[in-house]
Amino acid sequence: MGKRVLITVPGNVTKDPIIADTILKTGVAFNIISTELTLGGGSIVGSIEADEEKTGEFIRLLKRRGVAVKELESTISFLPDKCVSCGLCVTLCKPEAISFRKDWSVEFDFNKCILCLECVRNCPVKAVRYLG
Numbered sequence: 001m002g003k004r005v006l007i008t009v010p011g012n013v014t015k016d017p018i019i020a021d022t023i024l025k026t027g028v029a030f031n032i033i034s035t036e037l038t039l040g041g042g043s044i045v046g047s048i049e050a051d052e053e054k055t056g057e058f059i060r061l062l063k064r065r066g067v068a069v070k071e072l073e074s075t076i077s078f079l080p081d082k083c084v085s086c087g088l089c090v091t092l093c094k095p096e097a098i099s100f101r102k103d104w105s106v107e108f109d110f111n112k113c114i115l116c117l118e119c120v121r122n123c124p125v126k127a128v129r130y131l132g
């Protein structure tokens with residue numbers, strides 16, 4: 001799993017192929033996780049798949065084009081005290097970022113998480129939250 005970032009693109013530059021240009025210039029792979037377009041611009045959550053040096057170059061080039069880049073750590077919060085170990089999230093999580101421990105408590109590996117938010121949407125007791 002690479003470095004996850006939130007990219008915010010102002011409205012005046014949303015028509016420019018900024019992400020594509022940056023990928024071509026740096027040779028870095030960028031996996032888009034989610035996008036949102038508004039009248040005032042747009043935002044993209046994605047993962048930069050590169051070493052530290054190339055990741056830094058990718059972020060610098062984006063910023064030079066007038067784009068804000070925020071590095072994301074984990075945007076999912078798990079509240080183990082609320083969890084009833086129903087296993088629904090374990091079943092739904094395609095990258096297997098959620099698993100049972102030997103004692104049937106639930107464990108998250110946020111390094112594998114692709115922010116699909118299935119666990120957040122489906123947990124019956126709201127033990128998983130999206131922090132945005």
Ligand code: SF4
Pocket residue numbers: 076089092093094095096097098108112113114115116117118119120
């Ligand atoms: S957001 Fe998706 S990928 Fe991440 S832990 Fe939840 S189900 Fe798994």
Ligand code: SF4
Pocket residue numbers: 082083084085086087088089090106122123124125126127128
């Ligand atoms: S869906 Fe919610 S209650 Fe069920 S195992 Fe996952 S976190 Fe726990």
